[in-house]
Amino acid sequence: MKLQHFSVQDIPRRRFLELTMKGxxxxxxxxxxxxxxxxxxxxxxxxxxxxxxxxxxSKVIRKALEKGGDFSEVYIENRISREIVMxxxxxxxxxxxxxxxxxxxxxxxxxxxYAYTDEVTEEKLLRAAEVAAFVATKGTPVKxxxxxxxxxxxxxTVEMPLGEIADDQRIEVIKRADQAAMSYDPRIRMALVxxxxxxxxxxxxxxxxxxxRDELPLLFFIVQVMSADGKARHMARExxxxxxxxxxxxxxxxxxxxxxxxxxxxxxLAAEEAPAGIMxxxxxxxxxxxxxxxxxxxPLEADNIAKGIGAFTGKLGQKVASECFTMVDDGSLPGxxxxxxxxxxxxxxxxxxxxxxxxxxxxMTDILSARQLDMKRTGNGRRENFRYIPIPRMTNTFIDQxxxxxxxxxxxxxxxxxxxxxxxxxxxxxxxVFNFTCREAYLIENGKKARPIxxxxxxxxxxxxxxxxxxxxxxxxxxxxxxxxGQNAEVDAGQPTVRxxxxxxxxxxx
Amino acid sequence: MNVMNYKTLAExxxxxxxxxxxxxxxxxxxxxxxxxxxxxxKEIETIEESDSAGVGxxxxxxxxxxxxxxxxxxxxxxxxTVAMAIRYARLTTPDENNILPVLAGETPVEGLYDPExxxxxxxxxxxxxxxxxxxxxxxxxxxxxxxxxxxxxxQEIIIASSTGxxxxxxxxxxxxxxxxxxxxxxxxxxxxxxxxxxxxxDLDSPDKIASKASQKAWQMLDSxxxxxxxxxxxxxxxxxPSLLRGIIAALNGERVLQGASFLAHSMGMQFASxxxxxxxxxxxxxxxxAAPFDDEGVATQKRVLVDKGVVxxxxxxxxxxxxxxxxxxxxxxxxxxxxxxxxxxxHLSLTPGTNTRAEIIAATExxxxxxxxxxxxxxAVSGNFSGGASGFWIDKGEIMFPVEGLTIAGSADAILNGxxxxxxxxxxxxxxxxxxFRVMEMQIGGR
Numbered sequence: 001m002k003l004q005h006f007s008v009q010d011i012p013r014r015r016f017l018e019l020t021m022k023g024x025x026x027x028x029x030x031x032x033x034x035x036x037x038x039x040x041x042x043x044x045x046x047x048x049x050x051x052x053x054x055x056x057x058s059k060v061i062r063k064a065l066e067k068g069g070d071f072s073e074v075y076i077e078n079r080i081s082r083e084i085v086m087x088x089x090x091x092x093x094x095x096x097x098x099x100x101x102x103x104x105x106x107x108x109x110x111x112x113x114y115a116y117t118d119e120v121t122e123e124k125l126l127r128a129a130e131v132a133a134f135v136a137t138k139g140t141p142v143k144x145x146x147x148x149x150x151x152x153x154x155x156x157t158v159e160m161p162l163g164e165i166a167d168d169q170r171i172e173v174i175k176r177a178d179q180a181a182m183s184y185d186p187r188i189r190m191a192l193v194x195x196x197x198x199x200x201x202x203x204x205x206x207x208x209x210x211x212x213r214d215e216l217p218l219l220f221f222i223v224q225v226m227s228a229d230g231k232a233r234h235m236a237r238e239x240x241x242x243x244x245x246x247x248x249x250x251x252x253x254x255x256x257x258x259x260x261x262x263x264x265x266x267x268x269l270a271a272e273e274a275p276a277g278i279m280x281x282x283x284x285x286x287x288x289x290x291x292x293x294x295x296x297x298x299p300l301e302a303d304n305i306a307k308g309i310g311a312f313t314g315k316l317g318q319k320v321a322s323e324c325f326t327m328v329d330d331g332s333l334p335g336x337x338x339x340x341x342x343x344x345x346x347x348x349x350x351x352x353x354x355x356x357x358x359x360x361x362x363x364m365t366d367i368l369s370a371r372q373l374d375m376k377r378t379g380n381g382r383r384e385n386f387r388y389i390p391i392p393r394m395t396n397t398f399i400d401q402x403x404x405x406x407x408x409x410x411x412x413x414x415x416x417x418x419x420x421x422x423x424x425x426x427x428x429x430x431x432x433v434f435n436f437t438c439r440e441a442y443l444i445e446n447g448k449k450a451r452p453i454x455x456x457x458x459x460x461x462x463x464x465x466x467x468x469x470x471x472x473x474x475x476x477x478x479x480x481x482x483x484x485x486g487q488n489a490e491v492d493a494g495q496p497t498v499r500x501x502x503x504x505x506x507x508x509x510x
Numbered sequence: 511m512n513v514m515n516y517k518t519l520a521e522x523x524x525x526x527x528x529x530x531x532x533x534x535x536x537x538x539x540x541x542x543x544x545x546x547x548x549x550x551x552k553e554i555e556t557i558e559e560s561d562s563a564g565v566g567x568x569x570x571x572x573x574x575x576x577x578x579x580x581x582x583x584x585x586x587x588x589x590x591t592v593a594m595a596i597r598y599a600r601l602t603t604p605d606e607n608n609i610l611p612v613l614a615g616e617t618p619v620e621g622l623y624d625p626e627x628x629x630x631x632x633x634x635x636x637x638x639x640x641x642x643x644x645x646x647x648x649x650x651x652x653x654x655x656x657x658x659x660x661x662x663x664x665q666e667i668i669i670a671s672s673t674g675x676x677x678x679x680x681x682x683x684x685x686x687x688x689x690x691x692x693x694x695x696x697x698x699x700x701x702x703x704x705x706x707x708x709x710x711x712d713l714d715s716p717d718k719i720a721s722k723a724s725q726k727a728w729q730m731l732d733s734x735x736x737x738x739x740x741x742x743x744x745x746x747x748x749x750x751p752s753l754l755r756g757i758i759a760a761l762n763g764e765r766v767l768q769g770a771s772f773l774a775h776s777m778g779m780q781f782a783s784x785x786x787x788x789x790x791x792x793x794x795x796x797x798x799x800a801a802p803f804d805d806e807g808v809a810t811q812k813r814v815l816v817d818k819g820v821v822x823x824x825x826x827x828x829x830x831x832x833x834x835x836x837x838x839x840x841x842x843x844x845x846x847x848x849x850x851x852x853x854x855x856x857h858l859s860l861t862p863g864t865n866t867r868a869e870i871i872a873a874t875e876x877x878x879x880x881x882x883x884x885x886x887x888x889x890a891v892s893g894n895f896s897g898g899a900s901g902f903w904i905d906k907g908e909i910m911f912p913v914e915g916l917t918i919a920g921s922a923d924a925i926l927n928g929x930x931x932x933x934x935x936x937x938x939x940x941x942x943x944x945x946x947f948r949v950m951e952m953q954i955g956g957r
Binding site for chain 1: 550553554555556557558559560561562563564574575576577578579580581582583587591594595597598599601602603605654656657691698699700738739740768769770772848849850884885886889891892894895896897898914915916917918919920921924953954955956957
């Protein structure tokens with residue numbers, strides 16, 4: 001059903017809500033056992049659903065347009081995923097998954113028909129085409145163009161392919177992170193290390209004659225660290241994620257990831273009650289960009305604009321933010337978590353300037369909303385997997401580099417809150433009202449970072465927040481996350497250090 | 511494939527796993543059909559339909575736990591999947607608590623599957639969603655539709671294991687909902703209402719859903735902000751779960767074992783007002799949370815988790831229970847065939863009190879009638895709570911005006927002990943059923 005929640009999280013929901021399961025009490029896996037393990041290629045060797053005959057795909061595309069319609073598409077996917085979880089310094093679970101299937105989509109005017117199947121056979125694909133065609137009941141159908149392979153530029157480089165990585169290499173980075181976290185301070189009580197990788201193979205073919213096939217590698221490494229000192233307890237975390245080969249861990253080491261989480265865990269033990277009410281907020285560079293991802297990014301996705309209900313409907317070319325504010329969605333940043341070369345409809349990723357020096361410049365579109373609004377495709381038509389229709393989504397979204405010195409932004413703020421990291425938040429894209437939860441934050445007293453404060457909520461409305469940003473630093477950085485909009489998408493959010501005047505902070509102290 | 515074939519397949523894969531060297535093996539299959547229809551501006555916006563099935567393989571080999579899944583039901587692919595589970599078990603740490611539950615006993619639960627969901631025509635379902643949108647738009651204050659929808663899902667769950675007899679059940683679920691926008695000048699407010707049930711005939715009428723959705727939108731027009739202050743907060747049944755879910759997360763037996771719960775050392779202790787009692791029920795007829803057994807095959811139960819403010823039960827799956835020196839409470843929970851069993855609840859409810867909602871409002875000198883909360887609820891680790899808040903301002907026992915853009919915060923200890931009035935207005939159809947209740951005083955952030 002269509003309960004559209006727009007939210008963003010820094011780790012998967014299931015890991016957020018419960019710390020999974022399973023027992024303890026045993027020795028670590030012996031090196032002898034681990035050395036027997038090699039790569040995981042064997043289970044995936046041979047032909048896959050991605051090798052589905054192109055003539056058959058053409059037949060399905062034509063079948064889908066038999067009853068009418070303007071556009072049809074076949075999307076085939078094959079995903080191999082691996083996840084290894086260490087909790088309390090023990091390897092608790094190892095997961096290996098194969099997920100494959102195909103979806104057939106028909107667009108007829110404003111209507112979309114969609115059907116998917118796990119079994120990629122002629123019979124099932126043609127049946128899916130028939131079901132998807134249910135929406136197309138009138139008009140002369142467009143004629144499908146013959147399929148032609150397209151070759152786009154890749155923004156993803158791989159030095160150490162995930163398929164050739166031995167499991168003991170995966171085990172090694174997990175152990176290193178755990179040891180680094182546990183040896184940081186005696187008050188660190190536990191570490192949870194979650195290693196995930198996947199290879200997502202895609203075939204995208206449509207009635208415009210497009211045929212694309214590729215494989216996207218993705219790594220997601222999450223370290224959570226719990227501290228306790230008898231009085232307080234804090235669960236900290238740090239994440240690392242890229243579309244990359246295993247060489248990601250030589251660019252940022254597991255020790256660095258774990259060390260950052262451990263630092264936060266210890267620092268926040270001293271946290272006091274947060275103040276309540278409206279105050280100035282300085283947000284540190286990096287993942288804090290989720291605030292504009294939610295508050296501004298979602299309302300700029302073109303589906304709600306096409307429906308005429310989005311907060312920014314009809315505001316193109318108008319001044320919507322302060323002049324120091326420029327916001328960009330860029331699906332072509334090399335190797336970033338939100339970069340997928342081309343989106344899941346086959347439109348190449350590109351740099352899309354959404355707001356430039358305060359002026360609204362553009363929306364993020366997919367094929368359908370671009371048609372409805374008579375705008376160009378921006379490479380934002382994404383889907384969680386073959387079970388979902390592609391919809392406008394963000395990729396790597398950020399406040400662009402400004403001119404201010406981050407240290408000066410802080411020192412010129414007399415009183416307020418310094419937010420070092422946020423967990424996540426949500427927005428109502430129609431009203432633009434958003435909320436965020438701080439994970440690591442400090443009071444600002446006389447232009448200096450003072451005592452840490454407990455996880456407070458920040459709330460406000462998108463229009464107010466972008467008008468009230470009055471300082472933008474020159475230290476742009478990014479962080480990885482999961483964006484939810486009825487389905488999930490892997491994204492990066494980024495920003496330089498910024499100051500927002502007047503946000504309502506949900507503290508428990510008057 | 512029909513259910514008998516799935517059962518046979520599951521049993522066959524269990525023996526394949528044992529042959530390949532697993533000491534114990536469990537096969538979890540879910541197979542089903544989904545349908546969803548979205549309506550926007552009197553037209554079909556999307557129709558989606560699908561069949562899907564997948565297999566999750568859990569093995570224990572040398573005391574270590576491995577898991578794999580596949581949605582390719584090709585025999586060769588499934589054998590590879592079983593082999594990968596055994597191989598991944600070798601990566602994990604052997605543990606004496608790694609056991610599979612013995613599959614014995616089921617709880618009889620009525621009303622899991624509704625054949626009518628499958629016999630009502632697609633045309634009728636579309637007409638119902640169209641009617642719902644039309645009704646929700648009929649109020650003059652409502653200016654735009656964000657769409658209405660109908661959705662349904664039919665699922666078969668099959669579990670086979672080397673520790674007992676294979677078992678299965680079939681469930682249905684359907685939902686109907688709508689989302690609308692009310693505008694006045696520059697103001698935009700949204701309202702939505704969704705109803706989910708096991709039985710098609712149990713769905714609320716389009717009329718009822720439509721009027722709730724449109725009221726939620728227009729009632730927030732001309733909302734204001736109030737000053738930062740301490741005042742009473744009355745929780746509407748709809749928002750109570752967003753506060754209380756943190757308690758449930760803190761009662762998760764695994765979190766308790768790890769010390770990652772603010773209730774880790776509270777068994778048998780008073781941690782909340784005596785007005786607060788919470789029950790988890792996996793056996794309730796026609797309830798969306800009910801099932802004859804949990805996601806690893808253990809019979810479900812009805813249990814009191816919080817009794818008059820005292821922690822009376824943690825929730826466990828088999829492995830966490832063994833580590834804690836107890837037995838599973840039938841709370842193993844999976845995210846379909848793609849995940850290992852974690853720990854979750856079935857149908858949660860608060861024990862109603864004696865005050866009517868009107869009495870609670872009338873007894874409130876100054877406060878917030880809360881009908882919107884954002885954020886993560888009570889933090890299960892630290893017990894800290896902070897959220898965005900909206901609703902109505904109450905002065906001298908009367909509702910004055912809508913308020914928005916506020917925050918509320920406090921510690922679990924202060925909030926839960928501060929519950930001083932519990933309502934009698936419970937709707938057990940909600941997945942976390944709560945009456946209206948009042949917290950005597952909380953910090954409110956505003957102007």
